[in-house]
Amino acid sequence: MVVSDGTDVQDRYGEDPIDEAAAGWVARLSSSDATESDRAAFEAWLAADPAHAEAYAEMDAVWRRLGHLPVSRTRRMPKGPACLAAAAVLGAVLATQFGLADWLRADLWSGVGAIEHAILADGSRIDLNTGTALVLHFSDTERRVELLRGEALFDVAPDPARPFVVDAAGVSARAVGTVFFVRADGAAKPVGVAEGRVDVTASGRHLRVAAGEAIRRQDGGAPTVVKDDVNRAVAWRDGHLIFSGERLSDVLAELERYRRGRIVLLDARLGDRRVTGSFDPRNTDDALDAIAATFALRVTRLTPLVVLIGPS
Numbered sequence: 406m407v408v409s410d411g412t413d414v415q416d417r418y419g420e421d422p423i424d425e426a427a428a429g430w431v432a433r434l435s436s437s438d439a440t441e442s443d444r445a446a447f448e449a450w451l452a453a454d455p456a457h458a459e460a461y462a463e464m465d466a467v468w469r470r471l472g473h474l475p476v477s478r479t480r481r482m483p484k485g486p487a488c489l490a491a492a493a494v495l496g497a498v499l500a501t502q503f504g505l506a507d508w509l510r511a512d513l514w515s516g517v518g519a520i521e522h523a524i525l526a527d528g529s530r531i532d533l534n535t536g537t538a539l540v541l542h543f544s545d546t547e548r549r550v551e552l553l554r555g556e557a558l559f560d561v562a563p564d565p566a567r568p569f570v571v572d573a574a575g576v577s578a579r580a581v582g583t584v585f586f587v588r589a590d591g592a593a594k595p596v597g598v599a600e601g602r603v604d605v606t607a608s609g610r611h612l613r614v615a616a617g618e619a620i621r622r623q624d625g626g627a628p629t630v631v632k633d634d635v636n637r638a639v640a641w642r643d644g645h646l647i648f649s650g651e652r653l654s655d656v657l658a659e660l661e662r663y664r665r666g667r668i669v670l671l672d673a674r675l676g677d678r679r680v681t682g683s684f685d686p687r688n689t690d691d692a693l694d695a696i697a698a699t700f701a702l703r704v705t706r707l708t709p710l711v712v713l714i715g716p717s
Contacts, residue, residue, distance in 0.1 A: 426450070427460035507553040511538035515555070518663045518687065520641060528562035529569065532642045535663045535686065543567075556588040558599075558639050576620070577606040585614075586639050590662075596620040597635040646684045646692070653678040656696070657714065660689045666710030668693070675702065675716070 430447050451457050508514055515521040515533040523531045525541070527548060533539070537555025548564070550557075552573035561569045563582030571578045573589035576596060583601025588594070596605050597619035605612045605620055607628040614620060619633035637647045646663075648656050654676030661668045663686040670676055678700055684692035693712060697704045705713040 423454075423456055423460045427457065427464045430461055431464045507538045510540055511553060512541045514538040517665050518689075520644070520686070525562075527564060527567075530560040532558040532560075532639075534558075534641055552587055552589045554589050556586060556590065556592075558584070558586045558642055560584045561601075575607065578614075579604040579606075586635070593623070594619045594621055594631075594633065594638070597633050597638055599635045599639065640683075641686055644685060644687065646686050648680050648682055648684075650679045650681055652676055653680050653696070653700070656680045660684070660686075660692055663687075664689045666712070668712045668714060671713055671715035675700070675714070 430450065434443065434447060451461065513521070513523050513531065513533060515535060515537045517536045519535060521533040521537075523533070525531065525543075527543070529548070531539075531550075534556040537557055538553040539555075539557060540551040540553065542549040542551065544567075546567060548567050548569045550559070550569075550571045552571055557571075559569070559571060559580070561580050561582050561584070565581055569580050571587045573587050574591065574595065576587065578585060578587055578596050580601065580603045583603055584599040585601070585603045586597050586599075588596075595607070596603065596614060598614045598616050600616050602616070603614045605614055605628075607620060607622070610627055612620060612628065612630050614630055617632060617635060618630050619635060619638070620628050621631045622628045634649075637649070640647045646659065648659075654670060654673075657668045657670060657676075680696060680699075682695065682699075684695070693704050693714070696702070697714065701717050703715050703717045705715070707713065
């Protein structure tokens, strides 16, 4: 599977089922819980078509070059945008592979780029942001939600006899009747409150968060309570992504949550530029074009999965 730096890159690294299957096998066989049954199935897949072996060798080589597996052989790698395309396809597929267990466990979920809404039996409302999965554990004494991935906004129906608790990525948020969001993706602000109060436990600390406040996590530091425009932070519920002076690198990372694949900023120095604007999460291509026009940047779409942002 030879990839050039020419115009055939988009065709070769679109949503090719052989590439996606090959990336899935790289993910599975590199896992510590890969079984002999997995290896036998892989060998059968490999023997079914010569293109399978070629695709697997390409994805395996990219993953080794990225440092996720030890390099056991020397192999010529594709250069430039083609290598970025291969790496992005592999990364996107691996994310799906490793997240499969979450989707299978979930009681409620939303796809990438989708925003879903649900009313629970107790009258509480949950808005699920892009790529979110959660499990409900309701009993006579407690309403507990396990946020497996993504972000959700909770509008909790009051029930003093059954507190509402959300657990996500080392953070536990407890409320009786309130409106708050929780993120499970390692965000700097994993919890924010729009109405009422929430008791949060994070990194061994117990914090009371009121309306208009959020929890901020910093590398190496203890979580703290800070003032925050929570209504702006959850504007995605109404189909808006609102930024006010955020770094371009952070804005691109946020837009990436709403699309399949990767947005690659070619010059890290551009990431410090500040972005202010409102964008539609259902059309991130328009958002990227608007940002590029504002800062005189070039948007290069290699495939549906890979977008490069660089100087004009």
